[in-house]
Amino acid sequence: MQASYTTDDIQIDVRFVDQKVALGENFFMSITIHNETNRILPATRLVASSTSGYVRRCGVEVPQIPPYQDSKVRLEVRVNPAVSIDQARITYSYLGVTVTSTLPMMYIFTGKLDTLRPYHPSAPKYNLLLFGISGASKSSFMNSVLTLLSRDFQPIHRVGVGGGTHHNSRQLARVDLQGVPVSLWDTWGLTPYTYHNGDLQLLLDGRLPSGWDMDNVYDQHRNRLEREASSRDSRVQHAVLFFIPQSSLDKRDETDLIKDTFGQVKHLNPLLLLTRTDEIDVNIRRSPNNPSNTITQLKHQASQLLNIPVNRIFTTVNYTTEREKTFAIDRNTYEILHTALNIAEQNYINKYRASSVQSPSLPSQTTTTRSPSPPAQPTITSRITALGSQPKPQPDLSLKPNPKPKFKPDHRPKLEAIVDLMIRDYILYQERQVDI
Numbered sequence: 179m180q181a182s183y184t185t186d187d188i189q190i191d192v193r194f195v196d197q198k199v200a201l202g203e204n205f206f207m208s209i210t211i212h213n214e215t216n217r218i219l220p221a222t223r224l225v226a227s228s229t230s231g232y233v234r235r236c237g238v239e240v241p242q243i244p245p246y247q248d249s250k251v252r253l254e255v256r257v258n259p260a261v262s263i264d265q266a267r268i269t270y271s272y273l274g275v276t277v278t279s280t281l282p283m284m285y286i287f288t289g290k291l292d293t294l295r296p297y298h299p300s301a302p303k304y305n306l307l308l309f310g311i312s313g314a315s316k317s318s319f320m321n322s323v324l325t326l327l328s329r330d331f332q333p334i335h336r337v338g339v340g341g342g343t344h345h346n347s348r349q350l351a352r353v354d355l356q357g358v359p360v361s362l363w364d365t366w367g368l369t370p371y372t373y374h375n376g377d378l379q380l381l382l383d384g385r386l387p388s389g390w391d392m393d394n395v396y397d398q399h400r401n402r403l404e405r406e407a408s409s410r411d412s413r414v415q416h417a418v419l420f421f422i423p424q425s426s427l428d429k430r431d432e433t434d435l436i437k438d439t440f441g442q443v444k445h446l447n448p449l450l451l452l453t454r455t456d457e458i459d460v461n462i463r464r465s466p467n468n469p470s471n472t473i474t475q476l477k478h479q480a481s482q483l484l485n486i487p488v489n490r491i492f493t494t495v496n497y498t499t500e501r502e503k504t505f506a507i508d509r510n511t512y513e514i515l516h517t518a519l520n521i522a523e524q525n526y527i528n529k530y531r532a533s534s535v536q537s538p539s540l541p542s543q544t545t546t547t548r549s550p551s552p553p554a555q556p557t558i559t560s561r562i563t564a565l566g567s568q569p570k571p572q573p574d575l576s577l578k579p580n581p582k583p584k585f586k587p588d589h590r591p592k593l594e595a596i597v598d599l600m601i602r603d604y605i606l607y608q609e610r611q612v613d614i
């Protein structure tokens with residue numbers, strides 16, 4: 179007859195093995211069993227089960243444990259990739275003693291984000307532009323992303339929000355995400371009085387560096403723009419997250435502004451993020467992935483306004499008064515970030531595919547002479563000469579040095595030099611506009 183044990187006899191500690199995995203992949207738990215009795219615990223199987231569809235029943239063999247000794251085993255938790263992840267409770271059973279724990283932090287399941295990275299050294303990271311209506315919680319979303327990717331259990335409030343003292347509402351701010359090849363660019367808000375000088379296109383093209391103030395005058399910062407031109411490729415935006423508060427959908431002046439501006443970024447397949455939806459549906463904070471009919475109607479309204487599919491519209495739920503991480507908020511933030519990175523990767527591929535077709539090779543300007551071509555194959559004329567005929571004089575086909583370039587060559591590819599000239603032309607154009 180098998181002896182019965184209680185939690186006083188056997189203690190089970192469950193810890194997650196700190197190794198990030200992708201959604202749908204199995205993960206590992208480290209389980210330590212403490213024998214608090216004067217008896218030998220027999221070798222048997224520890225079983226893990228859950229009522230959730232995401233976690234499957236699994237187990238691991240535990241050897242004999244001498245009196246007052248410990249045994250540590252590693253359990254591979256099997257998951258069902260066809261089921262959406264949730265914060266399931268897992269029950270561990272061993273010799274009649276059971277303990278229950280929840281799934282680890284959503285941070286553990288962000289391993290897929292590490293694999294999405296650009297292929298060209300000029301753009302080591304994907305750039306995601308956070309853009310939208312002023313007061314649309316762009317900075318709050320950035321804090322939610324930082325919280326998702328943090329090992330800590332407390333929310334992170336690194337970027338100022340709500341128009342506070344340290345709020346980046348007037349400057350372009352770049353934040354590099356830890357452990358993920360992504361940079362988030364926080365921008366100043368869209369109003370009827372901003373983005374009138376082509377600022378949005380300059381942002382998309384990487385012309386403006388981090389720290390650029392919305393009130394900067396281009397001709398007064400000409401030298402800075404010229405210095406930053408050589409690193410423009412590292413600032414080109416690969417995807418756009420367009421933020422609008424849910425209340426803006428009912429304001430005619432704001433919808434006109436949104437439609438006009440959204441059209442300027444539509445070629446990048448932007449994601450539309452509806453913010454402050456918890457003001458009309460408090461339940462969305464507990465379950466962002468199961469929106470109510472009210473939120474669903476808002477998505478369809480936005481879809482018709484901007485003529486985009488509903489699956490490119492998300493609702494953001496950010497940390498406000500929470501003192502600990504919330505699995506539901508982190509999962510919703512992850513889905514937005516993962517979708518944006520997939521779009522960034524596709525935009526990146528399309529951009530370089532188009533550039534390779536238009537300009538398959540860009541010769542260097544470091545020399546002014548052309549290398550000689552390989553020897554030509556024998557022609558009919560050379561054959562006649564070999565037979566003793568007198569061929570007509572042939573023109574001199576020897577390669578001569580190229581003429582001196584019209585501008586002093588630098589040690590960069592032609593394309594970058596041309597871009598520099600375009601920037602200078604644009605600055606001169608702005609000066610003429612100011613003079614007028």
